[in-house]
Amino acid sequence: DVKVTQSSRYLVKRTGEKVFLECVQDMDHENMFWYRQDPGLGLRLIYFSYDVKMKEKGDIPEGYSVSREKKERFSLILESASTNQTSMYLCASSADRVGEKLFFGSGTQLSVL
Amino acid sequence: DQQVKQNSPSLSVQEGRISILNCDYTNSMFDYFLWYKKYPAEGPTFLISISSIKDKNEDGRFTVFLNKSAKHLSLHIVPSQPGDSAVYFCAYHTGGFKTIFGAGTRLFVKA
Known part of the structure; x- marks a missing residue:
């Protein structure tokens, strides 16, 4: 059974803290993505990676960075967490084919106080 | 500026009837449109x-219609079942690596 695993289901952090969100996939997928989901805004793409050590900015990269040292692992980093980064964060992966569907993790609900 | 618009935040339908979820888009440069379904406390799953x-594309109770001249997409669920109650996201995928999502429509199917 294919799986995308996010390390934390819920996280509470303080403003200014450095936050790491981890994601692991077991499908040998080339592409990995980080989205955030906010009410009324849908899923917005933060960063994605199409290969190890490669990364591309999505639509809302400000305040975030990513790391992909191994094919199966994609980390999202909030360098200095702010309250407007309180959100549901969703990691996804896909094979490298046009129209290929995304497989999502269960999400991490991050609250920044 | 949203490239994919789902103008109805919610929809309520009686069990057994048809559910129609709509999506409008602005960018004509896409390869695929996809629908995802999301239950609370879970990640979205491809539909x-x-x-x-x-x-047109059909898969069991689910049919998606694409009207390129109107830049409009719709998902039909027939017959609707209580287990279909979820948030439905319309998304498009270009030749690159990005999948762009709409804001979602919450479907309630009443028993």
């Missing part, structure tokens, strides 16, 4: 897709 060269 059905349609390529840009087709105008």
Whole structure:
């Protein structure tokens, strides 16, 4: 059974803290993505990676960075967490084919106080 | 500026009837449209897709229609079941690596 695993289901952090969100996939997928989901805004793409050590900015990269040292692992980093980064964060992966569907993790609900 | 618009935040339908979820888009440069379904406390899961060269795709109770001249996409669920109650996201996928999502429509199917 294919799986995308996010390390934390819920996280509470303080403003200014450095936050790491981890994601692991077991499908040998080339592409990995980080989205955030906010009410009324849908899923917005933060960063994605199409290969190890490669990364591309999505639509809302400000305040975030990513790391992909191994094919199966994609980390999202909030360098200095702010309250407007309180959100549901969703990691996804896909094979490298046009129209290929995304497989999502269960999400991490991050609250920044 | 949203490239994919789902103008109805919610929809309520009686069990057994048809559910129609709508999506409008602005960018004509896409390869596929996809629908995802999301239950609370879970990640979205893929439901059905349609390529840009087709105008209809069916999978069991789910049918997606694409009207390129109107830049409009719709998902039909027939018959609707209580287990279909979820948030449905319309998304498009270009030849690159990005999948762009709409804001979602919450479907309630009443028993």
